[in-house]
Amino acid sequence: MDLQSAWNVCMKDLKIYRKKTSVIYATVAMPLIVGVGFPLIIDYALHKPSRALTAAAVPGLMDSFSIWFIIAATVIPTAIASYSIVGEKIQKSLEPMLATPMSDGDILLGKTLSALLIPIGALYTGSIAFMGLLDHFTRGLLGYYYYPNWHMGAILLAVPFAALLSVEVNVVVSSRMTDVRGAQQSGALLMLPFLGVFLASEVGFFALNDTNLLIIAGVLAALSAAMFAVARATFQREEILTRWK
């Protein structure tokens, strides 16, 4: 693969996304909710007159909220990846690009990078806000800074793999879709298993502790690599021009 070619494709996509307000909103909204909204909820609960939230319950709640960074990582790239593939199909701009010397792999890698960089950047920025705000809000109650910790480290390790898996699922889904919204909705279904894991942990089926989070990160890495191979097989010049809808 030619990384310079892939980077050129990525830069082009990023330049287009800057002009797409829907992509900007979709990228900013969830990190803002998880990174700022959730800490504000905890702060609100801490300051309620009833003092329902005890010091013992706070770490568990923060850990639960932090899982949403992984869930968000499966959702945010959907908006970008769907536009990246289906949007180009609608604009018919894939064929001229496929006529250039770039390989299919270069183009796919470029599109993957462009759909990954913004969500990962937004989620990591959101996580900094999340940790900073929660440390600020809970330092007095806990008597120590809760973040950074291994739990959050494992989550931030899983985030790029979850996002990569989402991007590649969207590439495959987008090959069969003819409108951006449909592709986004179908791609967003990837969130459901993650949501299932989160709810299962919340009702006590198993604990999303550091070890389990590292296992999840490993599984996501393997799945995203496998899905990249599937996307690579789907993203072939001839396939795109003759079989994609």
Added chain:
Amino acid sequence: MSKPSMINAENLTKRFGDYTAVDSVTLHVDKGEVFGFLGPNGAGKTTTVRMLACLVSKSSGSATIGDYEIANREDQPRIRMMTGLLTENVGLYEELSAYDNLDFYGRYYKLGEQRRKERIEYLLKLLELWDRKDAAAGTFSKGMKQKLAIARALIHDPEVLFLDEPTANLDPEASKTVRDFILELKKEKRTIFLNTHLLDEAERVCDRVAILKTKLVTTGSPQDLRRSLTGRKVKIQLQRVDEAVISSVGEIGYQIVESTPDSIVVSLKDPEEENPAILRAVQKAGGNVVFVTEVGSSLEDVYLKLVRGE
């Protein structure tokens, strides 16, 4: 000595399952030639171009662009580097400016920064788009978009240019602009492979044309095709046509295919050789010749005859 061929296809075939889109096409396009590929919708023109531009694989046969074989995976990037493709749908990045559209394609073709700047400025000025270089392509008219797409196909200064229906869906003025530009490119001795279903366009700009209907029906210059299929005809305008004039032509073995009170149309093989004898016979019979002109069958006549069997 014949010109070197730039595009060579031998029995090039493309099948999609049981459906044969292009069937055993053999053609040769010389370097610097403008070659028109005519055919109705669904004839396989776009599929042929896609095969030649290494976008889809061939099912059988072979083809080369320059010294490179289209089926050879190592040759494919070289072929893409030496060819430019104007697709049927312009496929511009509508959100990006005209300049950025070309700049990114310059990068895709690995042009250095300085070279990119030079080519973009040259092409945008040539196509009279320089003043709008910072405007989003989505705000352009159809004709401007088509011109920008042509500039994009030329950004890397390719030796071979594939133009797939370059004037389709354009208004007459935009069509003329694009056609004039193709004629400019012709002067640069660039090899141009023009897919079109517009016979007038092919006749105006092409050195040779081929007619495709899944299989290649015929190939030749527009003039040769007209002559080979419908023969040549000469119209003799007279002050008055009478029986003596008509008989005089028949007596020397020629057939009058059309006759009016002041003109006759005679079918013959070689007007340059045969005209003098016919005119002598007509004048001997008392006919006063006003002028003589060759009556051409249009390429459309040829096309319809070959494609529809009319």
